Amino acid sequence: MNTPLVSLENASKNYKALPALSSINLQLAQGEVLGLFGHNGAGKTTMMKLILGVISADAGNVTVMGMKPDDKSAWHMRAKMGYLPENVMFYEQLTGLEVLSYFARLKGQTKLHAKKLLEQVGIAHAMGRQVKTYSKGMRQRLGLAQAFIGEPKLLLLDEPTVGLDPNATAEFYNSVDQLKTQGTSVVLCSHVLPGVEQHIDRAMIISGGKTLALGTIAELRAAANLPTQIKPQGLNVELLEHPIVKAYVNSAGHLTVPEQDKLKVLRYLLADESLSDIAVESANLEQVYQYYLAQAEHMKTENTKAGA
């Protein structure tokens, strides 16, 4: 637990003159689940490739399980890493079982192991069929089964829930929770998705190859200082006229309250007998994400103004 499983120190990567990642710092502990968020082209995939050792950093250090992942001596540890690429078309003319057996053998596992994984992701019934007959969701499950080969210590999943129905998504998050208890570290790369919040320990938001924010969702939320939505039922005129309510209420009768005033407002509202119901919604991950992106955008325009 002391040494991080993955460690990036000032890692930078350029594609020709274009900086894809600049000075990324990240420590991922064993059994930790990190959500990596950013829009298309933010550098998520580049970061995963760096950790996988498919590409090498131009500057800084990347260490995975105590080794440099792009080094030849680190190949054997690749059997302990699972990766689900964002777009992958498996060999269409092979059956699901043949595809997974091939990948399993390359990691030193057996066909039996492949069968078990197909059962785990719920496509065992279709393992004798050619992959070209699979639906998008089934292909995604096959990809996940592929990433789970060999009980990896580190999982890098690029858009894992794309194409999955709500049931399959829930099953997927269950698997992630289960792997986490077994000590597997997971990097979940995604656009912000509802439901991901309770399954990740920390979130990292990147844009243009730079880290915008890194921390637990509670930390990010606090740092962003986003207001809480309070939706009471049965507000009366008397309540509405009170200065503490009036300051925050909108035409729909909802209150947008800064975090530090939340309890004060709630106490006042709850003391009133006329309220029939009340809902409190903290800023969700999506809003936090939008906040940091807008912040970065704002900084950029400021900088160009200063430059001009």
Added chain:
Amino acid sequence: MREILTVANKEFHDGLRNRWLLSITLIFAVLSVGLTYFGAAASGTVGVTSLSTTIASLASLAVFLIPLIALLLSYDSFVGEQEGGTLLLLLTYPLSKNQLLFGKFFGQGGIITLATLLGFGASALLLFIQHGDFVIIETFGYFIVSATLLGLSFTAIAYMISLLASEKSKAAGVALITWFFFALVFDLALLALLVGADSGLSQSALTQLMMLNPADVFRLVNLAGLDSSDVNGALAVAINANLTQAQLLAILLAWVVAPLAIASVIFKNKKL
């Protein structure tokens, strides 16, 4: 080694599944049996023609077919997987680029080798049963070995194309041009040089130039062992050059190793 075998096994089974092995074997068998028995039909007789004529006609047909088949079989090996995203995925596995390259080469090369052996071997066997002459086995032996090397050479060349191309369709176009160049343009250019050069091209210079084309080396291997009376044209000149069949086979082998080594270097520097 396990990794190479796993990849080779997969590629070989792909070749079986796609009916590549079956089609290539059939093409070669029909071609060689047909030429063996009906090669003389043009001169009014049907039946077994002389061994030299058979080999000469087989070689001049195979020299077009084998490179085309090998290029078709292998041009999308890497660019296809790259487009599908499995190439990137495979490289995150405990599998080196060379292991992937050689695995594919052994698998697809296995298809070519087996098809050549079965297809041409069939007619060699038929002829041997009828005549019982060991010269037949020896001559066909050289033919089959050189045909296999020619196929492997173009498999390696196809890998170079596949690793350099960014799209499957481009790789297909380049493969076609490559075939056209080695099968036709090269010899035409050589002929033009032979006729056009004022001082006249020396025989050894011509032979040396022919070493630059694996298809020509293949032709030389097979024609060198025959009576030159059955062979016409520019080749007849070159046949009299003092290269033995073993030397020619070694040069053909170099034409397998060199493109494969270049493919390995290209793969190593490939951006993903």
